[in-house]
Amino acid sequence: MPPLLHAHLRVPRRDFDVAVELDAGPQTVAIVGPSGSGKTTLLRAVAGLERPVDGEITVQGETWFRARPRTWTPPERRSVGLVFQQFALFPHMTVRQNVAFARGDDPDALLERLGVLHLADARPAAISGGERQRVALARALARRPRVLLLDEPMAALDPFTRQGVRRELAAVLRILALPTLLVTHDRDDLALADRVVTLEAGRVTQDGTLEQLASRPATPFVATLTAHAASPLGSSA
Amino acid sequence: MRHVFWVVAAVFLAAVLAFLMLPVAAIFLNVPPTEAYTSTVATDALWVTVKTSAIANLAFLVVGTPAAYVLATTRIPGRALLVTLCELPLVMPPAVAGIGLLAAFGRVGLLGEQIEALGLTIAFSEAAVVLAVAFVAGPLYLRGAVAAFAAVDRDCTEAARTLGAGPARVFARVAVPMAAGGLGTAWATAFARGVGEFGATIIFAGSLQGITQTLPLAVYSQLDADFDQALAIGALLILFAAAILITVRLIPACHRYFTRTSASRAATSTSP
Numbered sequence: 001m002p003p004l005l006h007a008h009l010r011v012p013r014r015d016f017d018v019a020v021e022l023d024a025g026p027q028t029v030a031i032v033g034p035s036g037s038g039k040t041t042l043l044r045a046v047a048g049l050e051r052p053v054d055g056e057i058t059v060q061g062e063t064w065f066r067a068r069p070r071t072w073t074p075p076e077r078r079s080v081g082l083v084f085q086q087f088a089l090f091p092h093m094t095v096r097q098n099v100a101f102a103r104g105d106d107p108d109a110l111l112e113r114l115g116v117l118h119l120a121d122a123r124p125a126a127i128s129g130g131e132r133q134r135v136a137l138a139r140a141l142a143r144r145p146r147v148l149l150l151d152e153p154m155a156a157l158d159p160f161t162r163q164g165v166r167r168e169l170a171a172v173l174r175i176l177a178l179p180t181l182l183v184t185h186d187r188d189d190l191a192l193a194d195r196v197v198t199l200e201a202g203r204v205t206q207d208g209t210l211e212q213l214a215s216r217p218a219t220p221f222v223a224t225l226t227a228h229a230a231s232p233l234g235s236s237a
Numbered sequence: 238m239r240h241v242f243w244v245v246a247a248v249f250l251a252a253v254l255a256f257l258m259l260p261v262a263a264i265f266l267n268v269p270p271t272e273a274y275t276s277t278v279a280t281d282a283l284w285v286t287v288k289t290s291a292i293a294n295l296a297f298l299v300v301g302t303p304a305a306y307v308l309a310t311t312r313i314p315g316r317a318l319l320v321t322l323c324e325l326p327l328v329m330p331p332a333v334a335g336i337g338l339l340a341a342f343g344r345v346g347l348l349g350e351q352i353e354a355l356g357l358t359i360a361f362s363e364a365a366v367v368l369a370v371a372f373v374a375g376p377l378y379l380r381g382a383v384a385a386f387a388a389v390d391r392d393c394t395e396a397a398r399t400l401g402a403g404p405a406r407v408f409a410r411v412a413v414p415m416a417a418g419g420l421g422t423a424w425a426t427a428f429a430r431g432v433g434e435f436g437a438t439i440i441f442a443g444s445l446q447g448i449t450q451t452l453p454l455a456v457y458s459q460l461d462a463d464f465d466q467a468l469a470i471g472a473l474l475i476l477f478a479a480a481i482l483i484t485v486r487l488i489p490a491c492h493r494y495f496t497r498t499s500a501s502r503a504a505t506s507t508s509p
Binding site: 047048049074075076077078080081082084085086088089090091092101102103104139140142143 | 390392393395396397398399400401402403410411414415417
């Protein structure tokens with residue numbers, strides 16, 4: 001059975017090319033790597049916000065990008081749900097209007113599902129970081145995306161909030177069963193992932209479960225990442 | 238020694254204020270702005286100014302806003318050169334702008350034949366005033382609008398794309414509302430510049446009462462004929478300029494105030 005998401009792409013950066021080949025099924029794949037290793041570039045390329053120079057991106061058999069013969073689907077015609085690091089909620093719209101902007105599912109039903117319906121008439125500036133994260137997730141899910149892209153979705157939250165939000169996100173991801181790429185710097189976020197892909201200088205250096213990575217780290221970065229793997233992931237959150 | 242410095246600085250400040258305010262005070266002490274309404278020269282000039290400014294402003298708002306968005310958000314080759322070319326009229330002496338417009342749109346100008354073939358005459362008409370105002374004030378709006386769009390959080394416009402919005406909807410629903418404060422300030426500044434426009438207009442449009450004579454041109458025309466009238470029209474222009482200046486200062490403050498007020502109101506109503 002072909003993967004739900006197949007991304008094989010090359011995006012030139014100033015210092016190096018981000019050249020990644022990645023397949024994902026209905027699972028959460030954590031993309032981990034040092035700063036500037038190309039994690040966000042990968043996400044942006046799948047979303048159509050970055051144009052690769054080579055490769056192919058297909059989702060459920062539909063080609064969104066192919067270098068030869070040239071195929072390009074603009075971001076608005078791709079079915080992705082992207083949650084930005086700082087959530088990128090529209091400040092001039094209410095929470096409900098933010099979700100309704102996607103012209104997808106009933107905004108109130110989505111807000112209720114994520115426990116923030118009581119904030120529907122508030123503006124993003126008036127709600128907390130954790131609430132913004134839930135609104136951003138509700139908005140990303142409004143168009144029933146075929147791929148979910150989370151760019152460090154917990155980075156803007158304080159450690160205490162992060163813990164609760166991580167639990168809620170884990171539950172949502174389990175229910176959705178979508179190919180999900182989760183870019184993270186936080187080792188505790190790996191508890192959300194079925195698989196971990198490490199990215200260094202634009203190349204995939206290892207791909208597997210955290211246990212597989214911990215048992216045979218391919219690079220010093222992976223060794224450092226998994227050094228604390230003796231304790232169950234997420235327990236330190 | 239420190240006291241001496243502050244005393245000298247205060248004297249300099251007083252001198253600056255006196256120098257800047259003396260001509261303004263002199264105008265208002267000589268004649269009230271209501272005096273302007275007693276002459277047809279002033280009322281005609283006011284009507285020409287309002288009409289031509291409104292058309293010119295509408296034109297550069299409609300055309301300039303998307304143009305500024307393109308300049309601010311796309312990575313087109315030669316972007317810096319394009320921005321510089323758009324800003325050139327800002328540093329061009331007004332007389333040069335006027336003669337340039339005449340050389341471009343006048344009867345014997347670059348496009349003169351084509352314009353005449355359409356049965357139109359632009360130079361020394363109301364249309365010439367509109368073009369002159371748009372030429373000198375439009376770039377001011379464009380520069381401010383480019384800065385306002387550049388300040389919009391790119392994540393928000395990109396998020397809008399991933400939510401199914403095409404470029405036009407992103408522009409109208411996300412970029413323009415988010416840049417509204419900066420766009421408003423840019424427009425108010427350009428509007429004030431357009432109302433005060435003199436050099437390019439007198440060369441390209443002349444000073445025909447009721448047709449091309451705007452308020453600044455009316456001040457000039459009344460200098461010899463009726464000095465009090467010139468002063469009264471001047472007072473009217475000062476009031477107008479002051480209103481614009483206050484608006485420019487108030488727009489960002491109002492934007493901040495209303496955003497904060499609605500935010501805190503929502504916070505109060507949503508807090509558990």
